[in-house]
Amino acid sequence: MELTKREKRKLRLEKLRQESHQAQAEHEQRLQQQSQFQQQKPTKSKYYAIAAVIGIIILATAAYSVYSLNKSGPYDNFAKCLTEKGAVMYGAMDWCKYTQAQKAMFGKSFKYINYHEFPELPGIKKTPTWVINGAWHENVQSFDKLSELAGCGVV
Structure with missing residues (x-):
């Protein structure tokens, strides 16, 4: 049994729709994975904040050390x-x-x-x-x- 042109066209369209839905689902899955990865990855601003806190701690420690060395002893x-x-x-x-x-x-x-x-x-x-x-x-x-x-x- 031979398919008519109309039936062949209908089958092709159905196949294209399925492929399109599948491609769209894969695309959405990739977008979701990228968004999860970006949420896990710290941003540059977080790195800067951490570096600033570490820098402040180092400066405070250095200042206290200089102060302690210059502080006179009781005797x-x-x-x-x-x-x-x-x-x-x-x-x-x-x-x-x-x-x-x-x-x-x-x-x-x-x-x-x-x-x-x-x-x-x-x-x-x-x-x-x-x-x-x-x-x-x-x-x-x-x-x-x-x-x-x-x-x-x-x-």
């Missing part, structure tokens, strides 16, 4: 007075826990102490050793004792 005047009066501390900072403890007592103010490693003065048997007014004082010394020996007031 600055006492440590300066000891040095002015000629007090010298000899120790072994690398391995002696007592020298490290004496340093820790001064905290940031230790930078004003006249400190030397013990081999610089022959005859030292214990560390830390303070030399104040020509007298040797071995072991960790309290602030009261150092104040008494050097004539400096502890603030």
